[in-house]
Amino acid sequence: MTEVLLEITDADLDAIEIGAAILGTGGGGNPYIGKLRCREELKKGHRIPVIPLDQLADDALIVSLGGIGAPVVGVEKIEEGRECLRALRAIEKELGVTVDALISAEIGGANSMEPMLTAAQAGLPVVDGDGMGRAFPEMQMCTWSIYGHREVPSALADEKGNIVVIRDTPDDLWLERIARHVVVAMGAAAGLAIQPMRGDFVRSAAIPGTITRVRNLGRAVLDAHANNADPVQTVIEQECGRLLMTAKIVDLERHLKGGFAVGHLALEGFGRFSGNVGRIDLQNEFLVFHLNGQVQVCTPDLIVVLDSDSGLAITTEMLRYGQRVAVVGLPSHALMRTPEALEVVGPAAFGYPEIPFTPIEVD
Amino acid sequence: MTEVLLEITDADLDAIEIGAAILGTGGGGNPYIGKLRCREELKKGHRIPVIPLDQLADDALIVSLGGIGAPVVGVEKIEEGRECLRALRAIEKELGVTVDALISAEIGGANSMEPMLTAAQAGLPVVDGDGMGRAFPEMQMCTWSIYGHREVPSALADEKGNIVVIRDTPDDLWLERIARHVVVAMGAAAGLAIQPMRGDFVRSAAIPGTITRVRNLGRAVLDAHANNADPVQTVIEQECGRLLMTAKIVDLERHLKGGFAVGHLALEGFGRFSGNVGRIDLQNEFLVFHLNGQVQVCTPDLIVVLDSDSGLAITTEMLRYGQRVAVVGLPSHALMRTPEALEVVGPAAFGYPEIPFTPIEVD
Numbered sequence: 241m242t243e244v245l246l247e248i249t250d251a252d253l254d255a256i257e258i259g260a261a262i263l264g265t266g267g268g269g270n271p272y273i274g275k276l277r278c279r280e281e282l283k284k285g286h287r288i289p290v291i292p293l294d295q296l297a298d299d300a301l302i303v304s305l306g307g308i309g310a311p312v313v314g315v316e317k318i319e320e321g322r323e324c325l326r327a328l329r330a331i332e333k334e335l336g337v338t339v340d341a342l343i344s345a346e347i348g349g350a351n352s353m354e355p356m357l358t359a360a361q362a363g364l365p366v367v368d369g370d371g372m373g374r375a376f377p378e379m380q381m382c383t384w385s386i387y388g389h390r391e392v393p394s395a396l397a398d399e400k401g402n403i404v405v406i407r408d409t410p411d412d413l414w415l416e417r418i419a420r421h422v423v424v425a426m427g428a429a430a431g432l433a434i435q436p437m438r439g440d441f442v443r444s445a446a447i448p449g450t451i452t453r454v455r456n457l458g459r460a461v462l463d464a465h466a467n468n469a470d471p472v473q474t475v476i477e478q479e480c481g482r483l484l485m486t487a488k489i490v491d492l493e494r495h496l497k498g499g500f501a502v503g504h505l506a507l508e509g510f511g512r513f514s515g516n517v518g519r520i521d522l523q524n525e526f527l528v529f530h531l532n533g534q535v536q537v538c539t540p541d542l543i544v545v546l547d548s549d550s551g552l553a554i555t556t557e558m559l560r561y562g563q564r565v566a567v568v569g570l571p572s573h574a575l576m577r578t579p580e581a582l583e584v585v586g587p588a589a590f591g592y593p594e595i596p597f598t599p600i601e602v603d
Numbered sequence: 604m605t606e607v608l609l610e611i612t613d614a615d616l617d618a619i620e621i622g623a624a625i626l627g628t629g630g631g632g633n634p635y636i637g638k639l640r641c642r643e644e645l646k647k648g649h650r651i652p653v654i655p656l657d658q659l660a661d662d663a664l665i666v667s668l669g670g671i672g673a674p675v676v677g678v679e680k681i682e683e684g685r686e687c688l689r690a691l692r693a694i695e696k697e698l699g700v701t702v703d704a705l706i707s708a709e710i711g712g713a714n715s716m717e718p719m720l721t722a723a724q725a726g727l728p729v730v731d732g733d734g735m736g737r738a739f740p741e742m743q744m745c746t747w748s749i750y751g752h753r754e755v756p757s758a759l760a761d762e763k764g765n766i767v768v769i770r771d772t773p774d775d776l777w778l779e780r781i782a783r784h785v786v787v788a789m790g791a792a793a794g795l796a797i798q799p800m801r802g803d804f805v806r807s808a809a810i811p812g813t814i815t816r817v818r819n820l821g822r823a824v825l826d827a828h829a830n831n832a833d834p835v836q837t838v839i840e841q842e843c844g845r846l847l848m849t850a851k852i853v854d855l856e857r858h859l860k861g862g863f864a865v866g867h868l869a870l871e872g873f874g875r876f877s878g879n880v881g882r883i884d885l886q887n888e889f890l891v892f893h894l895n896g897q898v899q900v901c902t903p904d905l906i907v908v909l910d911s912d913s914g915l916a917i918t919t920e921m922l923r924y925g926q927r928v929a930v931v932g933l934p935s936h937a938l939m940r941t942p943e944a945l946e947v948v949g950p951a952a953f954g955y956p957e958i959p960f961t962p963i964e965v966d
Contacts, residue, residue: 330770395770402781403771407693410764418765421788425781 243295245368246452248288248356253278258461259454260352261553262475263570265542267501267524268349268375269307270555275353277321281360288356289365291341293448296367296439300340303328303436304371304384305358306351308396308419309429320399323431324358330395330403331433339436343367345382347450348375348525349555354431356451366451373447373573374542377500377524379419380412381585383575384437387445391415391434398426447573461551471551472566475544481570482600484529484536485518486511486548489563494556500524501556507567518567520545522556527590529567538592540577540585541600542570569600606658608731609815611651611719616641621824622817623715624916625838626933628905630864630887631712631738632670633918640684641716644723651719652728654704656811659730659802663703666691666799667734667747668721669714671759671782672792683762686794687721693758693766694796702799706730708745710813711738711888712918717794719814729814736810736936737905740863740887742782743775744948746938747800750808754778754797761789810936824914834914835929838907844933845963847892847899848881849874849911852926857919863887864919870930881930883908885919890953892930901955903940903948904963905933932963 246252257271264271278288296302305324332339342355342362347370359366371382385391391412396404396419404422409415423430437445457478464474476483487507494503500523507518521528526543529536537543545554548566576585577599587595609615620634641651659665668687695702705718705725710733722729734745748754754775759767759782767785772778786793800808820841827837839846854869863886870881884891889906892899900906908917911929939948940962950958 400777401771401773402769402777404781404785405768405770406765407758407768408764408766414763414765418767418785418788421784422767422781425784 243291244289244365245292246290248278248282248290250279250282252455255455255458255462256352256451258458258552259456260347260349261555262457262544262546263347263373263454263542264349264375264525264553264555265544266522266526266554266556267377268346268351271350271353273319274350274357277357278353278360281357286360288360290368290451291365293367293369293443293446296341296443298438298440300439301337301436302341302343302367302439302442303331303339303433304343304345304382305431305433306345306354307429308423308432319429321357322361323397323399324354324433325361325431326397326403327395327431327433328358328362330397330405331393331435334393334395334405334407335436337436339364341365341367343442343446344370344450345379345384346370346372346375347447347454348372352451352454367442367446368451369442369446369448370450371446373450373576374540375525376585379416383445383447383581384434385412386581386584389435389437389441389445394419394432394434396422396426396430396432398430400426402426445575447575464551472546472548472568475546475551476568479570481544481568484543484567484569485509485513485516485531486566487513487518489559489561489565492559492561494522494559505559507565510564520567523590524556526556528587528592528595529569535595537569537600538587538595538597539590540572540581540597542572544568544570571600606654607652607728608655609653611641611645611653613642613645615818618818618821618825619715619814621821621915622819623710623712624918625820625907625909626710626736626817626905627712627738627888627916627918628907629885629889629917629919630740631709631714634713634716636682637713637716637720640720641723644720649723651723653731653814654728656730656732656806656809659704659806661801661803663802664700664799665704665706665730665802665805666694666702666796667706667708667745668794668796669708669717670792671786671795682792684720685724686760686762687717687796688724688794689760689766690758690794690796691721691725693760693768694756694798697756697758697768697770698799700799702727704728704730706805706809707733707813708742708747709733709735709738710810710817711735715814715817730805730809731814732805732809732811733813734809736813736939737903738888739948742779746808746810746944747797748775749944749947752798752800752804752808757782757795757797759785759789759793759795761793763789765789808938810938827914835909835911835931838909838914839931842933844931847906847930847932848872848876848879848894849929850876850881852922852924852928855922855924857885857922868922870928873927883930886953887919891950891955891958892932898958900932900963901950901958901960902953903935903944903960905935907931907933934963
């Protein structure tokens with residue numbers, strides 16, 4: 241269909257795992273199992289070609305897909321590995337079409353790997369981009385939905401042979417609600433594929449270049465490890481971010497609410513942040529960072545919690561009392577900062593109507 | 604397709620309402636709203652032709668459909684009225700077929716009316732029979748499922764425009780589980796249509812003649828009212844049943860568990876049952892009747908609680924402390940008493956493995 245930008249290698253998978261976990265901002269699930277499955281596919285001789293976003297044909301059919309479920313379930317319930325492929329086949333059958341390429345709904349976390357895995361299984365390319373540029377907990381928080389693509393019909397498939405097609409809904413919020421209930425019935429983890437999008441739409445609505453971006457980010461962290469450089473500083477430079485705090489986790493409250501991990505963590509600064517207190521509110525992802533009682537960064541900008549030594553991301557379910565972390569803020573993509581986007585992914589959408597969104601670059 | 608047995612009239616609807624509520628054995632929801640909707644359709648000049656079971660062509664396509672949800676929700680949330688029609692259209696579209704006739708999954712309670720309502724809307728006939736001969740809480744408790752028809756794909760539709768197709772499941776228990784979750788997302792009430800059945804299968808698997816049966820039962824009760832005869836005795840004679848107890852409700856425990864009303868009622872006999880104590884265990888439907896500590900009747904045989912004066916059925920959600928009732932036992936159909944059926948609808952299937960099924964006729 242178009243030139244191949246890169247062919248994913250084993251080394252790329254290791255780098256993508258690291259970079260995608262960082263953009264997961266605490267949520268999105270762990271990419272580790274997906275990486276192992278992709279590696280298996282490469283061993284079998286299957287390929288994962290990545291194609292550039294800007295060369296998609298107008299009428300190419302692109303399916304956005306990924307795993308859906310509570311990340312905390314992913315810790316114990318390992319995917320069988322073909323859930324997303326089954327969901328893809330179900331949506332092709334539903335519409336009587338053949339899909340040309342896959343794209344990630346969410347580059348942050350486990351869903352960085354799912355389209356690559358399905359691409360290897362189905363013999364399709366993956367588009368270099370995604371629908372969030374990070375992780376978010378719900379389907380309507382995707383640029384596809386924000387910029388006018390109706391995600392129905394969508395298909396869900398699990399490892400047991402259950403296949404459900406959500407054929408029509410009044411809007412994507414209803415899709416999210418019904419899909420979430422179906423996933424719970426399926427055991428809290430499933431693959432989901434949405435109605436195919438046209439190439440011209442994807443070119444305008446996708447966050448561009450995010451596969452190469454997480455690959456480069458991960459590579460930079462690995463290089464820092466090899467060269468005894470500061471990996472946290474590397475992440476900040478690579479992503480044009482800002483160090484918000486180096487701190488110890490001194491309190492942690494986290495509970496499951498409607499399938500989401502909701503809570504906050506309290507931080508006590510060390511190093512040059514000694515004497516400062518921080519707080520992060522979370523709903524699967526880290527949503528709001530307060531320093532000494534003042535909001536510093538909020539969604540859709542990225543709040544990333546890194547191990548202060550290794551620079552590797554710590555996900556919400558892996559947070560522990562006493563951990564020494566570096567909190568880093570990264571700017572979100574312009575497509576996530578428009579009025580239409582902020583209505584869906586801004587602070588008010590997550591229950592913080594009192595917090596105005598101020599881009600991290602403006603201090 | 605075949606000769607019409609009867610054309611449902613206004614008077615038939617009143618009689619069916621009474622008869623269907625009695626066979627509801629406490630569950631199945633109230634047929635009243637459905638009756639009013641059917642009446643509206645008749646007023647518009649639409650017809651509800653009933654065709655006999657034994658004359659279905661082998662290759663006729665019959666869809667079993669009905670409402671799904673918690674009966675207690677039906678008390679407050681009134682159906683919009685075209686949910687089952689939308690589910691029917693969704694299943695026709697899914698398979699690319701045109702359906703020849705409709706049949707009730709469950710003659711007891713509200714689902715007696717749903718296929719008649721949809722028939723009037725779609726210009727189709729209704730088959731004189733159903734899949735339970737009573738009410739039961741779950742889809743796999745239908746003769747269709749018991750005798751080998753796979754109910755997937757099934758389609759669910761609600762009043763808001765949501766349409767979900769459950770395309771494949773490992774078995775009908777998974778279908779029930781997923782459908783139940785979808786219904787909860789839809790607001791606890793939806794229309795459901797299953798994969799069409801062939802006429803030859805329906806002839807062998809349906810409980811025969813149940814529309815005319817509930818119509819005749821309701822008529823007999825109305826006649827008893829008009830003639831100052833004993834309506835409870837009338838029900839017993841009409842249905843070859845047995846009076847189990849005349850009693851006052853002296854205790855009532857009922858709570859929602861997984862969308863079902865679960866509990867029991869305690870009875871203190873009066874009249875010739877004075878000095879006796881009774882107990883009915885319920886899960887939406889009345890499942891086990893004990894007299895003085897001994898099991899007298901159990902599922903799949905029918906335990907019916909009637910107002911002791913009017914002979915009208917009292918549903919689980921309408922039970923009240925102090926009510927004077929007649930408890931009547933009715934034999935279930937032979938299709939519900941085979942080993943295959945008892946595995947799904949016998950006492951053990953409802954959590955009473957210690958109770959053997961003994962037909963009510965054997966005392």
